[in-house]
Amino acid sequence: xxxxGKLTPIELAQERTWDASKGWKTSRKWHGTHAAITGLAAxxxxxxxxxxxxxxxxxxxxxxxxxxxYDDLQDGDEPEAEASGEPEADQDTWTLQGNDYEKDxxxxxxxxxxxxxxxxxxxxxxxxxPPIQKNGTWQDILDVWDTSFTxxxxxxxxxxxxxxxxxxxxxxVSQFVLRxxxxxxxxxxxxxxVDNVGKQFTLAQLQANEDVPATLKFALPADGAWVKRTxxxxxxxxxxxxxxxxxxxxxxxxxxxxLYT
Numbered sequence: 001x002x003x004x005g006k007l008t009p010i011e012l013a014q015e016r017t018w019d020a021s022k023g024w025k026t027s028r029k030w031h032g033t034h035a036a037i038t039g040l041a042a043x044x045x046x047x048x049x050x051x052x053x054x055x056x057x058x059x060x061x062x063x064x065x066x067x068x069x070y071d072d073l074q075d076g077d078e079p080e081a082e083a084s085g086e087p088e089a090d091q092d093t094w095t096l097q098g099n100d101y102e103k104d105x106x107x108x109x110x111x112x113x114x115x116x117x118x119x120x121x122x123x124x125x126x127x128x129x130p131p132i133q134k135n136g137t138w139q140d141i142l143d144v145w146d147t148s149f150t151x152x153x154x155x156x157x158x159x160x161x162x163x164x165x166x167x168x169x170x171x172x173v174s175q176f177v178l179r180x181x182x183x184x185x186x187x188x189x190x191x192x193x194v195d196n197v198g199k200q201f202t203l204a205q206l207q208a209n210e211d212v213p214a215t216l217k218f219a220l221p222a223d224g225a226w227v228k229r230t231x232x233x234x235x236x237x238x239x240x241x242x243x244x245x246x247x248x249x250x251x252x253x254x255x256x257x258x259l260y261t
């Protein structure tokens with residue numbers, strides 16, 4: 001039996017595809033004898049198995065085709081890490097989710113201001129509202145409001161008192177969650193940062209230090225603060241996906257969530 005022709009696998013033309021969520025991919029193909037193709041596949045698997053996916057497809061007459069998918073352009077130009085030290089992402093996706101939720105009425109800014117500016121009025125409400133609610137003596141108190149009590153802010157405290165009389169226990173606030181999803185090559189240089197979790201950021205600080213684009217096509221609340229949540233990182237062979245959220249609120253307790261500096 002005589003064999004003619006080249007036994008070494010022959011590489012065919014490369015195919016390149018772009019996906020908005022996954023970036024560039026290159027598909028390289030080799031054709032040759034089944035033994036030569038399986039040998040080449042074993043070599044590539046040993047060298048780059050973590051970064052590629054492969055398929056060996058048998059063809060007639062003892063031949064086979066090897067298809068290897070790479071998560072880059074295969075142009076020999078691996079992107080360097082960004083100035084921040086993080087790997088360059090193939091794709092960054094930003095989403096803003098908004099929802100409404102209820103908070104205890106005692107956390108309302110007006111009542112917090114009462115506790116700060118007119119402490120005596122606030123203390124009176126805290127001490128006397130429970131028995132008044134229990135006994136239902138709302139009108140009795142209102143009838144002698146200005147004659148039997150001394151107030152630092154009679155009008156404001158009275159309006160808050162009436163609010164409790166009317167059964168208000170909570171109020172609705174808007175909550176925004178800003179989410180960043182990144183798709184990164186496994187072979188990309190750099191290290192994903194997971195620092196500053198649990199810290200408060202102003203919008204300007206997010207833009208300067210967390211790479212939030214200033215040109216986002218949706219508005220972000222300029223007031224209040226954003227707390228960075230714990231990131232999630234997934235490794236899927238030839239891609240790394242990283243997600244992190246920033247939660248917005250008008251105020252956060254600085255003891256629990258320190259200011260970013």
